Amino acid sequence: MQEPNNDRFSKEIQDVENTEVTVPPVDEHASAETTSKSTPAFTKKARSQSRPVFVLILAIFMTALGAFVGIVVYKAYFERPATEAPVVAPQTPKPTPITAKTLIDKIKSNVKAEQVEIGERAGASTLTKDKLVAYSVPIYKPSGYTFSTVPAEMFGVSTSSSTQSLVEADIAFAKQYLESKGLKADKTTTDTQNNIVQETVYSNDNIQCIVRLSHHSTGYRSHIGCADASSYVNTAKQLKPLHEAYLTSAQNPIHDGLSMGSAIIENSSVAGYKRAEVSMGSANSKTGGFKGLFYQGSDKKWHWLIGTQSIPTCASYPEGDARKAFAGQPCTDTNGNQIKVNP
Incomplete structure (x- = not known):
């Protein structure tokens, strides 16, 4: 058997040990870039793994919230006792x-004869414009109050025609x-x-009229004239x-049956004084009425x-x-001559 060649083996080992190994330099930028490129891949993978869990939690929360809202609505609108809508x-x-004005307005709109033009009170x-009586109201x-008077305001209408039946139709409608x-x-x-064929007084607690x-x-x-009872009160006050x-x-004032017209009140030419004129009369007198004169002095009465x-x-x-109070108003002297009141 041939012996191994130990000298040769030892030499090869020595050659390997003496061989110089060259290591290429490490590129730090390339390493960092490689690291950075590998990081997003890892992050995306982590996110993709956590998303199903988040969706599951959100779904559970929304389901619970919907159930809670449903219970609240049910209790509020279905379990409470029904209430009836107010009747x-x-x-x-x-x-x-019904006033004096509304009565006259209605009569005016239904008269047949020609309406007469109205003048002063x-x-x-x-x-009327020709100084005849257009209409009147009762005293x-x-x-x-213990005296009668006239209203502060009155309403009326007067019609005229040579045809008697037309005017009589107006009278008949007014009465009805x-x-x-x-x-x-x-x-x-x-x-x-006074050429009055017929005159009728109509009244109730609120209105006075003459046809x-x-x-x-x-x-x-x-x-045809009417006035509200409240208008008489205004004058009486x-x-x-x-x-x-x-x-x-x-002297000898009238107590029963006294009537007083509207007062005409004027300021005197002397500052601080006033005068008043009132048509007065008695229902029981046959001598006619008279003009009452009043004045307000420095005492304001x-x-x-x-x-x-x-x-x-x-x-x-x-x-x-x-x-x-009456300074400058007409008066007659002892000879009957008309002069003016001298203050």
Whole structure:
């Protein structure tokens, strides 16, 4: 058997040990780049692995929230006792209040004869342009007062025609309509001296009216006038201090049946003074009415001066407040000449 060649083997080992090994240099940038490129891959993989878990948790949360909301809604709207809707009573339109104006407006819209042009006011009447009475209202005593008076405001219509039947149709409609609204005929009179064929007073607690048929040389006329009771009260309130002054100072004042028209109040030419003029009369007197004169002096109270049917004498105005209140107004001297009141 041939022996191994130990010398040769030892030499080969020595050659290997003496061989110089060259290691290539390490590129630090390339290593960093390689590392950075490998990191996102790892992150994406981690995210892709965690996403199903997140979705599962979110789904569980939404399911629980939906169940909670459903329970709350069910308890709020289905388990609570049913309540009946409130019953709303049907509202009926309020009827238009009946006033003197609404009555006259209705009558105006239904007259057949030609309407007469209206002029100025004169006491309890309103005149036409030709100075005839267009319509009138009653003299009325408001509740709580001891005198009768005229209203502060009145409404009316007058028609005219040479055909008697047309005017009579207007009168008939006015009477029928007033009665349908609750007014009753109080009395009917005739006055041939004043061409009044027929005159009827209609009234209730709230309204006073006069329906009149007259005959003139040009034909026939209707005269229909109304006033609210509250309008009489307005006048009476204004007259109350004058009425009290009259009862206090006048000689033989009228207590029963006294009537007083609207007061005409004016400022005096002397500062701080006023005067008033009131048409007055008595229902029981046949001598006609008179003009009552009043004045307000420095004490700011009304005082009675005189009742007259003509221009007063200058001696009727005593010195002091009365003359100052009526300064410049007409009066007659001892010779009957008309002069002016000297304050």
